[in-house]
Structure formats: C-alpha cells, structure tokens
Amino acid sequence: xxxxxxxxALAALGLSGCNSxxxxxxxxxxxxxxxxxxxxxxxxxxxxxxxxxxxxxxxxVAPEVAGWGxxxxxxxxxxTDGEAAGAEGAEADQDALMSATGRDLMxxxxxxxxxxxxxxxxxxxxxxxxxxxxxxxxxxxxxxGAVDLRQELMEIVPELVLNGRNEQIAVKxxxxxxxxxxxxxxxxxxxVQMALNFxxxxxxxxxxxxxxxxxxxxxxxxxxxPVRNAVKAAVYASYKAYGExxxxxxxLREMDDFGRQIGxxxxxxxxxxxxxxxxxxxxxxxxxxxxxxxxxxxxxxAGATPEGYEKVRNMAKGLMRLVNGxxxxxxxxxxxxxxxxxxDGKGRMLGMRQYMQFNGSSGQALNIDSxxxxxxxxxxxxxxxxxNVKTIGLDELMMSMQQKNQxxxxxxxxxxSSGRADAVAEIALPFQPHVVEExxxxx
Numbered sequence: 001x002x003x004x005x006x007x008x009a010l011a012a013l014g015l016s017g018c019n020s021x022x023x024x025x026x027x028x029x030x031x032x033x034x035x036x037x038x039x040x041x042x043x044x045x046x047x048x049x050x051x052x053x054x055x056x057x058x059x060x061v062a063p064e065v066a067g068w069g070x071x072x073x074x075x076x077x078x079x080t081d082g083e084a085a086g087a088e089g090a091e092a093d094q095d096a097l098m099s100a101t102g103r104d105l106m107x108x109x110x111x112x113x114x115x116x117x118x119x120x121x122x123x124x125x126x127x128x129x130x131x132x133x134x135x136x137x138x139x140x141x142x143x144x145g146a147v148d149l150r151q152e153l154m155e156i157v158p159e160l161v162l163n164g165r166n167e168q169i170a171v172k173x174x175x176x177x178x179x180x181x182x183x184x185x186x187x188x189x190x191x192v193q194m195a196l197n198f199x200x201x202x203x204x205x206x207x208x209x210x211x212x213x214x215x216x217x218x219x220x221x222x223x224x225x226p227v228r229n230a231v232k233a234a235v236y237a238s239y240k241a242y243g244e245x246x247x248x249x250x251x252l253r254e255m256d257d258f259g260r261q262i263g264x265x266x267x268x269x270x271x272x273x274x275x276x277x278x279x280x281x282x283x284x285x286x287x288x289x290x291x292x293x294x295x296x297x298x299x300x301x302a303g304a305t306p307e308g309y310e311k312v313r314n315m316a317k318g319l320m321r322l323v324n325g326x327x328x329x330x331x332x333x334x335x336x337x338x339x340x341x342x343x344d345g346k347g348r349m350l351g352m353r354q355y356m357q358f359n360g361s362s363g364q365a366l367n368i369d370s371x372x373x374x375x376x377x378x379x380x381x382x383x384x385x386x387x388n389v390k391t392i393g394l395d396e397l398m399m400s401m402q403q404k405n406q407x408x409x410x411x412x413x414x415x416x417s418s419g420r421a422d423a424v425a426e427i428a429l430p431f432q433p434h435v436v437e438e439x440x441x442x443x
Contacts (some may be wrong), residue, residue, distance in 0.1 A: 046143075233295060267343075
C-alpha cells in the first residue's frame with residue numbers, strides 16, 4: 001500500500017513538474033497559458049474595473065511612453081514634452097483650448113499639433129477643464145460576470161459608478177449571451193425603461209417594469225452563414241493568436257500591486273504598438289480560417305452553405321485589411337497600449353491589465369487603466385438567469401413602438417376613435433405569449 005501511495009505521489013510530482021513554467025521563455029509561457037484557457041480553464045467568473053485620471057507624467061501608469069514618443073517624433077533627449085509639443089504646433093492647440101466650449105473643444109482635439117495624438121490633446125484639454133477631469137477621475141466602469149465556453153454562455157454585468165461631491169450614481173445592466181440559441185438578453189435599468197415608456201403602448205409599459213429584453217437571431221436571418229461556428233472560431237482565434245506573436249513581443253516583468261493582489265507568480269507584458277497589432281490580427285485571421293475549416297468538417301452547422309462559409313472567411317480577411325490598412329493606432333492616439341498577463345506557476349491566467357498613458361504638453365499625463373481578475377475556475381456562478389423568467393422580444397418592442405407612432409399619427413389626423421395619443425393602449429399586440437385566449441366555435 002505504501003509503495004502504491006509513493007508511486008502515485010512521485011507521478012503527481014513528475015506531472016506537476018512537466019506543467020511548470022519554470023525555465024520557459026515568455027513566449028512559451030503565453031502559449032501554455034492560452035492552451036490552458038481553451039482546454040482546461042474555459043469556465044470561470046471575472047471582475048474588474050476601468051478608470052481614467054490625470055497625473056504627473058512620472059507618476060503615470062506607463063512612464064516609459066516618454067521615451068517612446070521621443071523615438072517616434074525625433075524629440076531630443078534633453079527636450080521636454082512641452083518643448084517638443086510646442087515645436088510640433090502645440091501653441092495652436094493651446095489657443096484653441098483657452099476658448100474651447102463644445103464644438104470648439106472637439107476642434108481643438110482634432111486639429112493642429114503634428115505628431116501629437118488625440119490622447120495627448122485630451123490630456124491638454126483636461127488640464128484646462130479641471131471640473132471635467134475631476135468628474136472622470138471620480139468615475140469607474142466596473143464589470144462582473146461569468147464565462148463557460150463549453151456551454152457557450154457569457155454573462156457580463158457592466159456598472160457605471162460615480163462617487164463625486166454631492167453626487168453618487170450606480171447604474172447596472174446585466175447581459176447574458178447564449179451561443180446555443182444565438183440570443184442576447186439584457187435587464188434594462190429603470191432609467192432606460194422610463195425613457196422607453198414614452199415610446200410604447202400601455203401593455204408594453206407594464207411589461208418593461210419586470211421583463212428583460214431579448215434579441216434572438218432567427219434561422220431565416222442567417223442566410224446560409226455558419227454563425228455559431230464563426231463565433232466558436234473567433235473565440236478560439238482570439239486566444240490562439242497571442243501565442244503566435246514573435247518571441248520578442250513578450251517581456252517578463254517584475255510583479256506589480258495588482259498581480260500581487262490576485263496571487264500572480266509571473267507577469268508577462270505585451271506592448272500593443274502598430275507592429276504587434278498587425279502581427280496579432282494576421283495570426284488571428286489565420287487561426288480563425290483554420291478553425292472554421294475544422295468545424296465545417298467535424299460539426300457542420302445546420303442550414304449553413306459552402307457559400308456562407310466562404311463569405312465568413314472573406315469577411316475576416318476584409319476586417320484584417322481594414323485594421324492593418326487604417327490609421328496607425330499609436331499615431332492617432334499618441335501612444336501604444338500595454339497589456340500585462342498574470343499567470344500562476346502552471347500557466348493558469350489569473351488576470352489581465354491594460355493601461356495607456358498619453359502625455360500632455362504641461363507635464364501632465366492622461367491615464368487609462370483597466371484590470372480583470374479571473375476566479376472560480378470550473379465552477380462559475382451565473383447570477384442573471386433570464387431562462388427562468390418571461391422576456392420581451394425585440395420584435396415585440398418594435399411593434400409596440402410602431403403602434404404607438406401610428407396611434408399618434410391617427411390622433412393628429414382625426415382618425416383615432418378616442419382622440420388620445422395613447423390610444424395604442426387599446427390595440428392588442430400580436431405578441432403576447434403570456435396571454436391565453438379561449439374561443440368557442442359554434443357547432
């Protein structure tokens with residue numbers, strides 16, 4: 001018995017050693033992590049937040065962008081950001097910002113200052129408008145949810161939070177994406193329901209108070225397109241493409257505060273500049289096409305046609321050409337995005353963080369910082385369960401809005417029997433799944 005236990009223990013140790021990231025290159029670590037995400041860690045809960053704020057450039061989320069900017073624009077090492085911006089036309093921006101209101105502000109953000117992106121100009125604009133800067137800094141976009149790739153379910157609960165002076169706001173909207181029946185269900189906040197109340201008739205007003213909205217793609221709308229297989233291939237490719245990036249794309253960095261909070265052992269950093277973005281999308285399209293071909297053979301989608309599969313492939317290639325042929329992200333916004341991946345000792349991804357820093361011309365920086373924590377692997381908890389309640393179909397909502405508009409039109413032209421704008425309340429909706437009518441036929 002002891003021999004059996006000892007053998008099992010040694011086998012377990014050997015297995016864990018094989019799965020360890022020790023001695024692996026950063027690229028190999030990423031490949032192992034992406035493979036785990038698709039094969040083992042495909043179900044989990046997540047939570048995170050995004051925030052925007054101003055800071056001194058040296059205190060920003062990515063101080064190294066100062067060197068990146070000088071390398072890109074030819075700025076001298078001894079030249080400050082303000083001097084470089086002035087040389088590139090920042091004075092024109094500053095004059096516009098001094099008197100900017102509404103449309104003038106947008107013009108200031110999109111004109112002048114060659115070599116300066118929208119992010120750099122926004123940093124200058126927020127410096128001139130501290131009230132707006134404070135409002136943004138006091139806000140957060142939180143998001144919680146759950147993912148189960150095998151069940152083709154994803155729940156996301158975005159929440160807008162504002163905790164300012166004499167003002168607190170928190171608005172949530174639970175959303176469930178169901179890949180098996182190709183539906184999106186959303187539980188609208190009261191503010192949206194209130195606005196819709198003025199657009200629909202009486203029966204729908206009552207239902208909006210307690211029934212979520214559901215959008216379902218019907219089979220007749222697919223027109224031979226393998227929608228489900230395309231979604232599966234897209235999810236697969238989005239993970240796989242990271243592992244296909246060149247080895248020099250990844251750097252092993254010192255653990256930061258967020259990584260320590262979630263128990264990370266390794267932190268891999270990826271700088272999403274133009275070159276990396278291009279390589280990622282090319283790899284994604286490659287992996288997408290290969291996976292789509294595999295699914296077409298192994299699990300062909302009912303109703304899909306060869307022409308539909310070809311159309312999807314062409315759409316993916318067109319999207320890649322559009323992205324790679326469009327305006328440079330780093331040139332448009334003024335800097336790259338930094339992405340950190342936090343892994344445990346065996347490659348499980350415990351979280352992600354994406355952050356950007358755009359330097360202004362007066363020593364300030366605009367910071368955009370988002371993080372995501374993953375947990376409950378294998379046992380995700382879904383809190384929004386619209387399968388257990390009645391829902392409002394989008395076609396029902398649109399029909400009620402049309403009837404409301406028709407009733408108003410009839411009232412203006414004297415065609416309404418009651419003469420009231422809300423006469424639509426007397427019109428029976430064609431979609432009332434919770435109402436049962438009984439008719440007795442004469443014998």
